[in-house]
Amino acid sequence: MNGMFQNLLHNYEECVSVILFCIGFCMLLFDRNLLKKVLGLDIMDTGVFLLLADRGYIAGRMANIITDGITDASYYINPIPAGLVLTGIVVSVSVSAVMLSLTVRIYREYHTLDMDALYLMMSEKRKGGRV
Amino acid sequence: MTIFRILLLTGLLVCAIATACTKKPMQAVIIYMAYSVIMSVVWILLESPDLAITEAAVGAGVTSILFFLTLRQLNLIDRDQKKKKDEEQEGEHE
Amino acid sequence: MNKKDTFLRRWLRGEVEFSALLAEPVYPTPEEAVPYEPKENKHVAIRTLRRSRTGYRAAVTVLCIVFALFMLLVIGNLPQYGAADAPTVNEVPQRYVEQGMEETGAVNSVAGMILDYRAFDTLGESFVLFTATCAVTLLMCAAPGKKKEEHVFEAEVVRYDNDPIVRTVCKLVIPIILMFGIYVVLNGHISPGGGFSGGAIMASALIIYAIVWGEDKASRTIPKKAISLITLCALAFYACSKTYSFFTGANHIHSIISPGTPGRIFSAGLILPLNVAVGFVVCCTMYSFYMYFRRGEL
Numbered sequence: 246m247n248g249m250f251q252n253l254l255h256n257y258e259e260c261v262s263v264i265l266f267c268i269g270f271c272m273l274l275f276d277r278n279l280l281k282k283v284l285g286l287d288i289m290d291t292g293v294f295l296l297l298a299d300r301g302y303i304a305g306r307m308a309n310i311i312t313d314g315i316t317d318a319s320y321y322i323n324p325i326p327a328g329l330v331l332t333g334i335v336v337s338v339s340v341s342a343v344m345l346s347l348t349v350r351i352y353r354e355y356h357t358l359d360m361d362a363l364y365l366m367m368s369e370k371r372k373g374g375r376v
Numbered sequence: 377m378t379i380f381r382i383l384l385l386t387g388l389l390v391c392a393i394a395t396a397c398t399k400k401p402m403q404a405v406i407i408y409m410a411y412s413v414i415m416s417v418v419w420i421l422l423e424s425p426d427l428a429i430t431e432a433a434v435g436a437g438v439t440s441i442l443f444f445l446t447l448r449q450l451n452l453i454d455r456d457q458k459k460k461k462d463e464e465q466e467g468e469h470e
Numbered sequence: 471m472n473k474k475d476t477f478l479r480r481w482l483r484g485e486v487e488f489s490a491l492l493a494e495p496v497y498p499t500p501e502e503a504v505p506y507e508p509k510e511n512k513h514v515a516i517r518t519l520r521r522s523r524t525g526y527r528a529a530v531t532v533l534c535i536v537f538a539l540f541m542l543l544v545i546g547n548l549p550q551y552g553a554a555d556a557p558t559v560n561e562v563p564q565r566y567v568e569q570g571m572e573e574t575g576a577v578n579s580v581a582g583m584i585l586d587y588r589a590f591d592t593l594g595e596s597f598v599l600f601t602a603t604c605a606v607t608l609l610m611c612a613a614p615g616k617k618k619e620e621h622v623f624e625a626e627v628v629r630y631d632n633d634p635i636v637r638t639v640c641k642l643v644i645p646i647i648l649m650f651g652i653y654v655v656l657n658g659h660i661s662p663g664g665g666f667s668g669g670a671i672m673a674s675a676l677i678i679y680a681i682v683w684g685e686d687k688a689s690r691t692i693p694k695k696a697i698s699l700i701t702l703c704a705l706a707f708y709a710c711s712k713t714y715s716f717f718t719g720a721n722h723i724h725s726i727i728s729p730g731t732p733g734r735i736f737s738a739g740l741i742l743p744l745n746v747a748v749g750f751v752v753c754c755t756m757y758s759f760y761m762y763f764r765r766g767e768l
Binding site for chain 2: 257264269271276280287288291299300301306307309328331333348352358
């Protein structure tokens with residue numbers, strides 16, 4: 246147990262990424278504004294990316310650009326998380342673009358971004374449709 | 377270097393919490409831009425310059441532009457100013 | 471042959487009218503919109519909503535705390551931050567770094583990895599971007615033939631091309647940004663950067679142009695057909711240039727094109743053209759996102 250707390254102190258950067266993830270998660274689920282929800286999802290994304298990149302970092306080594314012809318692996322950090330995160334960043338932008346255009350359409354239909362008002366209006370619409 | 381790193385991470389946390397706590401979407405988007413810029417410096421410290429360039433161009437640039445455009449589509453920017461302008465115009469007509 | 475007309479059959483015969491789907495319904499302007507008032511059982515509905523919201527909040531809080539504790543537990547048992555003997559530092563990254571330059575010819579091992587060893591991954595990502603563009607097109611597309619003045623929520627159009635400061639600075643800055651974007655794309659295998667970041671930088675130059683000189687002029691300068699053609703050609707080129715690994719039994723490490731001298735611009739085999747293709751796809755995607763959000767059409 247003591248070792249675990251020691252480890253948590255050493256892994257403070259990963260702890261920050263977990264906290265970022267949780268902030269984004271709370272924004273996504275608590276905030277009633279649809280735009281803030283999209284922002285929360287983006288923050289969640291960056292939390293995940295930070296965790297991935299932290300796992301690839303090795304203290305005292307260089308970035309993955311081969312300099313001076315040294316091809317020894319013990320000089321460079323791990324390239325795999327960098328490649329994964331590079332993919333993820335671009336995908337997260339396209340996800341937020343799709344979500345923002347959905348938000349615009351919802352606003353045009355209902356004239357509100359508030360989740361509770363949307364919920365009430367939608368349930369009423371459903372009832373109206375049934376009758 | 378560790379102190380700089382900790383400062384940056386604190387900045388990240390503060391920006392994230394501020395984004396969550398701001399009521400106006402416009403302010404939240406601007407704070408999110410700052411968050412992305414800090415994030416790109418963090419990538420440099422993590423020895424991933426590829427990620428830093430991509431985050432600065434995509435995260436801080438294009439995403440924020442998309443958010444601003446959405447706000448504009450929803451008429452959430454400068455609503456008060458526009459109202460004022462409309463009132464002035466009406467006054468001129470009279 | 472009077473079978474049931476399924477949607478697929480009608481679609482295959484070309485009888486399905488998609489323009490009705492694409493057409494934008496006429497929305498009331500915010501001033502005309504009737505403010506929302508629950509008609510029946512207003513108090514009951516609001517009370518139910520409040521009660522369910524309290525339960526929802528409690529559930530989410532518990533979920534979030536459990537989530538956070540679990541993840542912190544995992545992190546407490548991870549190997550130390552920055553340790554060189556972590557299990558993730560195994561033979562795979564070693565191979566990518568030590569033999570990557572020899573096999574792919576790329577000085578930047580990340581570029582060599584994502585565009586050569588794992589090129590299918592990046593192809594899938596380009597298609598994610600393409601799909602996102604399609605979705606945004608469907609959602610934001612203005613009705614065909616509809617005039618721009620009727621476009622509902624368009625705030626008053628602010629043009630900056632009469633402002634001498636903005637115009638002069640933009641004339642100076644836009645070519646530099648575009649140049650930097652092209653530089654980042656072309657040097658993707660030598661220095662940090664590559665298709666994704668360079669494409670986004672080029673797109674930002676185009677977006678500045680569209681902001682300052684107005685969307686109409688931008689869409690005349692960069693026509694809709696050019697954007698779709700470039701995206702299509704880039705994606706098709708990417709897909710075709712990586713198909714040869716099917717014939718070599720997915721062993722596309724030994725490329726037909728020689729890697730060349732590492733460090734030169736024309737080296738690294740297929741990585742340079744693939745970077746250019748990805749850059750074009752990203753640039754067109756970001757620019758068309760802007761145009762659809764701003765104008766409703768390309």
